[in-house]
Amino acid sequence: MSLITLDKLGLVLGAPLFSNLDLTIHKGDRLGLVAPNGQGKSSLLACLAEELEPTEGACRFARNLRVALMQQNPDGDLLSMAVSDVVLSALPAESRDWEAWRAEIALDALAVPLESRDRPLHALSGGWQRLVLLARAAVTEPDIFLLDEPTNHLDLARIGQLQRWIAAFSKDVALVVASHDRAFLDAVTSRTLFLRRETSMSYALSYSSARAALLEADAADARRHESDLRQVAQLRRQAAKLHNIGVNSGSDLLTIKTRQLRDRAERIEAAARAPAATVSAGRIRLQGAGTDAKVLLAFDDLTVTTPDGQALFRTGRKWLQPGERVVVLGRNGVGKSRLLDLIVRAMHGAPVDGLRCNPSIVPGICDQTLSHLDPSETVSGAISRRFSLSDARIRALLAGAGFPVERQDRSIRILSGGQLARLAMLILRLQEPNLYILDEPTNHLDIEGQEALEAEMMKGDAACLLVSHDRRFAERVGNRFWQIERGRLTEVETPQAFFEAALSEDAVD
Helix, strand or coil, X not given: CEEEEEEEEXXXXXXXXXXXXXXXXXXXXXXXXXXXXXXXXXXXXXXXXXXXXXXXXXXXXXXXXXXXEECCCCCHHHHCCEHHHHHHCCCCHHXXXXXXXXXXXXXXXXXXXXXXXXXXXXXXCHHHHHHHHHHHHHCCCCCEEEEECCCCCCCHXXXXXXXXXXXXXXXXXXXXXXXXXXXXXXXXXXXXXECCCCCCEEECCCHHHHHHHHHHHHHHHHHHHHHXXXXXXXXXXXXXXXXXXXXXXCCHXXXXXXXXXXXXXXXXXXXXXXXXXXXXXXXXXXXXXXXXXXXXXXXXXXXXXXXXXXXXXXXXXXXXXXXXXXXXXXXXXXXXXXXXXXXXXXXXCCCCCCEEECCCCCEEEECCCCCCCCCCCEHHHHHHCCCCCCHHHXXXXXXXXXXXXXXXXXXXXXXXXXXXXXXHHHHHHHHCCCEEEEECCCCCCCHHHXXXXXXXXXXXXXXXXXXXXXXXXXXXXXXXXXXXXCCEEEEECCCHHHHHHHHCHHHCC
């Protein structure tokens, strides 16, 4: 049975986002929605929730359909409400008093602590806010869940919990999820829609298989397009030849034939569809400065502690050499970010017992909060303050990173998460580091941005020490893996065992 049917749906919000979208969502569907940042995923979900009117086409809904939309960020009025009230507010006002138990069940299902339920939503971490919003969506017992980036701010344990929560849905309940988390999409979806401005593509496959099918289809389109253009060129050469003969001979028949060939070439050229190109808001390119050093970092049983001095773990004796990309694995709170902080301090000249830094290091540092970006600066000012470049060069670099000229003098404060991430990646590139220290670098990057960053990091000689909850990114970028466990930093061959344990039910506190 169909729940929602889209017929030639199109949406323009300042610029065209998508058009001619035909899609049917059935009972029990598990649909992944994939597109670069700013290309209409959230807007399409809003259309499916009847919160936004499409510009063209129609959405048809099954009778008495119950739809629940979990947005990326809570509305401002929810932030000041107590957690329990946030969930209850999704129910009709007249039934909240006697259906309060529904909110408790929804919060229990997502393991939201009892002590948090009377606190205002804004007092919770981003991850817990995400789980509360999921509970708010579930309390209405919808026929279809619309989830917008549900894994944002979640660690691996909570992502595993979310995957199990979705797996427990009734077989008739449908799910549409917009996400940049490739491993999550593979785990929870069986259909994939690649949302595009003109020709969106849908496959009855989970993300990775669907992406392979999409690339194959795009390659076939490119070959057809090239063949069509070659045929057009051939027809025009024939037309030009006949035209010259016709002029010299005065033949009306040749003149007619010439016009027919030209008309045919124009029809083929008009019908020839250029291959679809799904691109991010801007390209990510990094380049390392290179180094002749054999060892960049040397750990001699460094003790990593909490800010108040309590020991977390010891590193033992380890080395980091050029070209090595080390992923640091560990549960939340074991000291991954503290290790990166100590390395950054040592690279800036602070004495750190048990750690030696090669003086040839050119660091490229990016933490998960992007704290090196000053909200009071403009986008162009963030570049001009750090680098001696001409204004024209800065404008060109920012345009290549996805910032049109009219947005380059805007305040960093108003940038989206994806835009902040791209600005941070551009600054990293211009620093030309030979050692990257990266803490959750894929936060807010779309899939194309993640893949571009992967490719850039793997093709250079720069070394990297990386912390990431993004399973696909860690697996593809890392060529060494260090795991923090039982107070020690040990080297492991692959991250798979850690990921499986972190995602398991036992990992949830």
